[in-house]
Amino acid sequence: MKRQLPFKLLAAIGATCGIALINAPLVGHAGDAPASFHASPDVYKVLAENDDMRVVxxxxxxxxxxxxxxxxTAAVYTIKDCHxxxxxxxxxxxxxxxxxxxARINPPVASHTFxxxxxxECQQVLVEKRR
Structure with missing residues (x-):
């Protein structure tokens, strides 16, 4: 059975994506460490991606x-409180x-741990610009 996200969550993610596209036209990548989903695939799951965007x-x-x-550069939406x-x-x-x-928009983030x-449980959706 396919999992459905609540409408309010989808609307918030959509708004966050729109803000990211408007306010972050130049892509930067802090490429000093692997991408999150490569470094910790048990934490970060790619939900969708195309040539321009990735949803994690x-x-x-x-x-x-x-x-x-x-x-x-990424828009981040917090689903469950994160301390x-x-x-x-x-x-x-x-x-x-x-x-x-x-919701917030982050510039490229260099090597770090979270x-x-x-x-x-802490949960967030990241909408990352790919180029």
Whole structure:
């Protein structure tokens, strides 16, 4: 049986994609580490892609830390609250609290890890520009 996403989620993802296309016309990629879905295929699942865009579902169980990776310019929509620790290649650490329903556009992100330090599953959709 094919899994259906709720209409509100699809609308939010669509709006986020539109914002990404309007506000990020130039693509950059922080290619100093593998793409997320190559580095941690257990966390990052490619849902759809074409020559221009890639849609990735990221799911971290409590305590899960992914492998060091990078991202191109991307719109990010948080499906389930994410309390996480991000560690960059130079050892800098920061905590983030991304709330469900929040959307943002990220520039290219260099090598980093993302660790779910919350008590619940964390989930986000990334809409990445490919070129």
């Amino acid at each position: 579902l990221a799911t971290w169980a409590p305590g899960k830390k992914d492998v060091s990776h990078s991202h191109p 996480a620790r991000i560690t960059t290649a130079d050892g800098k650490v920061r905590e983030v609290n991304n709330k469900a329903g929040a 660790e779910n330090i919350g008590l619940n």
